[in-house]
Amino acid sequence: MTTSLQLPLVGPGGEAVDLARTLNSHGFAELAPASLDEAAGTLSITVRVAGARPRRIRIGAGPSASTARVDVLGPSAGPRVRAAALAGAAHVLRLDHDLSGFYDLIAQDPDLAWVARGAGRMLRSPTVFEDVVKTICTTNCAWRATIRMVNSLVTSLGEPAIGGDGPLTNAFPTPAAMAAAPESFYRDSVRAGYRSPYFVELARRVDAGETDLEALATFGADMISDDDVERALLDLPGIGPYAAAHVMMTLGRNSRLILDSWTRPAYARTIGRTKPVPDAAIVRRFRRYGEHAGLAFWLFLTRDWVED
DNA sequence: CGTCCAGGTCTAC
DNA sequence: GGTAGACCTGGACGC
Numbered sequence: 001m002t003t004s005l006q007l008p009l010v011g012p013g014g015e016a017v018d019l020a021r022t023l024n025s026h027g028f029a030e031l032a033p034a035s036l037d038e039a040a041g042t043l044s045i046t047v048r049v050a051g052a053r054p055r056r057i058r059i060g061a062g063p064s065a066s067t068a069r070v071d072v073l074g075p076s077a078g079p080r081v082r083a084a085a086l087a088g089a090a091h092v093l094r095l096d097h098d099l100s101g102f103y104d105l106i107a108q109d110p111d112l113a114w115v116a117r118g119a120g121r122m123l124r125s126p127t128v129f130e131d132v133v134k135t136i137c138t139t140n141c142a143w144r145a146t147i148r149m150v151n152s153l154v155t156s157l158g159e160p161a162i163g164g165d166g167p168l169t170n171a172f173p174t175p176a177a178m179a180a181a182p183e184s185f186y187r188d189s190v191r192a193g194y195r196s197p198y199f200v201e202l203a204r205r206v207d208a209g210e211t212d213l214e215a216l217a218t219f220g221a222d223m224i225s226d227d228d229v230e231r232a233l234l235d236l237p238g239i240g241p242y243a244a245a246h247v248m249m250t251l252g253r254n255s256r257l258i259l260d261s262w263t264r265p266a267y268a269r270t271i272g273r274t275k276p277v278p279d280a281a282i283v284r285r286f287r288r289y290g291e292h293a294g295l296a297f298w299l300f301l302t303r304d305w306v307e308d
Numbered sequence: 309c310g311t312c313c314a315g316g317t318c319t320a321c
Numbered sequence: 322g323g324t325a326g327a328c329c330t331g332g333a334c335g336c
Contacts, residue, residue: 027315135315142314147329194317195328240317262315312334318323 003077007059007068007089011121013100013269018069019061022093024305025123026298028251031134031147032154032168033161034092034125044073046171047088047126049081053292054171056163057085059093066091074163094121097252102292115299119306122295124250128213130172130208131250136202137194147262152190176195178203181190198238211236217251226255226291226301245294257283266301 009017009105021042023029029036031045049055055072061229062069074086090096103116125131137149151168157177158170178199186196205211216229229251233244245256257263259279268277290298 061326071324138315140314140316143334145314150332155325162315187329191330198317238317242316246315258315259324261313262313264315279324310334310336312332314332316332317328319325320325321323 002074003072003082003085004060005070005072005086007070007081007086007093007095009044009062009066009093009095010097011066011100012096012279015098015100015103016066017093017095017117018122018306019059019065020091020306021119022121022123023059025119025121026302027136027138028125028131028141029123031137031150032170033133033158033164033170043092043123043168045088046125046158046164046169047085048171049086052081052162054159054164055085055163056161056165056169057088059089061093072163082095091126091276094124094252097121102254102295105289105292106252106296112296120295120299122249122252122298124217125172126127126215127172128251129175131247131286132202132213132233132236132239132243133172133178133199135191135243135246139195139238139240139243140203149190149192149195153178155190156185159212175203175206179207179233194216195238196246201237226253229253230256249294249298255291256294257297258294259287263297263301268296270301 009019011017020041022138023036028034028041035044040060044056044058046054046056050091053133056074057183058071058073060069072081077085082230106112106115116302134150137146152174154170155167157173161169161171183200186192186199192199206213216232216272229248230244233239233247242260245258248256249258264276268281286293287296
């Protein structure tokens with residue numbers, strides 16, 4: 001049955017990792033095939049296993065605060081599946097992201113000192129492609145519509161997972177699977193409206209190798225700058241300033257502020273304003289956090305998402 | 309039943 | 322480079 005593994009929760013700089021804060025870092029935790037169980041404090045996801053069917057896993061609290069438990073659901077897992085499960089969990093929790101510099105920066109900050117206890121790690125999907133598609137699904141529509149579109153994609157085009165529980169636990173569709181679907185599918189079945197041609201073109205580009213989205217997730221020796229990453233994202237169909245900033249947060253690129261119809265009023269409310277605050281004023285307020293400005297802004301707005 | 313808008317983007321000036 | 326208008330969908334609201 002279920003195979004239980006353990007995953008050390010520690011950042012590259014030795015900094016603390018708060019699992020609950022990470023699982024609740026942003027709304028994507030509740031977009032299929034991810035599933036957040038707030039009562040249990042667990043996040044279930046579907047990971048791909050090379051040469052085998054996708055696998056359902058569940059991430060939750062381990063025996064200590066510095067250890068997560070990773071349950072591989074379904075039949076007993078062999079070495080290859082165990083390795084994929086641990087790597088998948090570490091990936092979505094973004095354990096490779098060094099936040100120690102940011103923690104040093106905000107150690108004495110009246111608004112953000114609490115972050116240093118292990119917050120600020122932005123959950124990400126198994127692939128950049130998945131985060132890009134999902135982000136397009138958040139644009140210019142209510143959150144419920146985002147869920148509906150993503151559910152449709154996963155149900156219709158995703159590969160069923162071993163240990164899964166219905167079509168919503170299918171692995172997220174591959175670029176190839178999405179590229180093979182006609183625009184009419186996105187319009188008539190997914191009900192994605194004007195986003196439909198974006199999905200077709202995005203998937204085609206990635207599937208054809210014209211765009212290497214996954215390369216954006218690696219901080220290699222070549223060190224792509226935030227400007228270059230943003231340019232690459234803005235070049236994608238359906239990705240504008242908001243979407244680029246959001247995807248960059250999942251990439252651990254935290255310089256851009258996510259400015260949208262949720263964050264703008266949330267910021268005004270947080271600082272006790274009744275009137276809208278100009279974007280330029282918000283940007284100015286967070287400039288002090290430098291390359292971490294976007295993360296500081298996000299944490300400023302979401303500090304109440306998890307009880308301390 | 310018409311209008312507005314929700315975690316915007318694109319095109320055309 | 323900055324700014325109107327159009328754009329799918331579906332739920333909320335006013336009349």
